Amino acid sequence: MDFFELNAFLNLSQTLHFAHTAEKVNLSPSALSRLISRLEDETGTTLLERNNREVKLTPQGSEFAHFAKKCLDEQEDVLNSFKSQGSEVAGSLHVYASVTACYSIMPPFLKELSEKYPQIHLEIETGDPAGAINAVKEGRAELAVAAIPETGLSGFDTLPIRHTPLVFAASVGGKYENVSGSPQDIVSSVPLILPKTGLARERFDTWIASRNVKPVIAAETEGNEAIMALVQLGIGIGLIPHIVLTNGPYDKGFTCLSAGNALGYYEVGFIQKKEITGSESLKRIRKAVNEILDKMR
Template identity: 70%
Template structure:
């Protein structure tokens, strides 16, 4: 057994869910199941009771968990001892961001971070912004870039850096370059490409329900980039923050139609846990990142 296997075991012990644990350690559920099988074969003990409904840690699994935690914590302490040659904050910061955020918001953040804390390095996972908060909540990332929820949440420290209205994006060579009427008329007559989840979808559903509007939905997908890909095919008009159209590969080839004031603006920025915990090395890194997030004049940065 090795440290990767021990960490995978501990992820399953915490979640008691193969799919969730597999996602944390970047394995498929079947690969994680085989890994656990190898550990059970090596130890000669059944570590988990598994059936179609639940996963339960056995008494032998509890003993093995103590051993695994001791090994993993010992490795962490050893590496921290080796790194104590300097008190400079350092380590790997795991960040979750959309592709659009990598084009727009991440570059100035990386510049400020590397100038002041060069020993901090980034590991970036891209994906649907709707997953950002859960990714931070579950500890798969220390920092996320996404739309900030309207309601305050004590669990998260949210730093707004810019706002962007929601718009409908259409292919410049497609059939929906011209649409007319009120927003209600548009959504009830023009095929729409919508995100499956997230703040934009929540606002859209709430608005159409309050207006008793029945939208024409051509497709539902995950992430702004997927919405844009389908809009490029001319299947309909896609609901996205305008920042998506202003950055990266979407600067050309699309036009935008106003969604009106009903759907409001996206407040976009950084999301991290309010509580700073973990090893001393991780705490120093989190404090350094917090320094950058709270002491950078973001309004000036994005006014350039």
């Protein structure tokens, strides 16, 4: 086995999804399957239980994932020691953020990081904001931008950056541009495009249950960008944080329909695990990140 195979297995142990992992490590799903079979032959045990529905780690697979992570951490430490000069902080920082966050939340942090720690290499995964917490929990990212619940996040350090209301977005010139009425009237009569999961969806579901409102749902999708694409097609109005309309490519061609106080506000900001673990180089990177975040408080 080699480092590439260990990295592929570690990624698969985190995602438990062959297609997603194969894309990330630049293999076809069939090639990834053959790689896992080779590892199982070499270790003499079953590392994964897999069928058409799901992939699960066996107890031996969990143990092997810990072994793979330890090997890869030590490899990173050695390589970074070659790259760094003296006590300079070097290595990779994995960040999870939505496209909107890359426009709105990330720039000041990234500017400070690149200026003070130029040897830190960024690996940014973009995706649905609802996936940010799991990305950090699963170890795919050390830092993420997420909607922060009012109750906080157990085991996480959080740094709120923006306070944003939840609103409905409509396409300018579309048939829903000028809808009016109370939030109850709007959601019960106008087709809605909603996020499948996440804090915004939780707020929406709680609110309609408390008002005994039956919404007209045209579509459910993952990510604010997908919601805005469907809004642009004119099939309905989309539930999004207002920050999406004021940052990035959506400041033109869309209009904001206020939800009043019905769905409230939430905080958007940085999250990371409280406990600093991993390789020595990663620990130094995490401390550097904390130093920059402390300045932003």
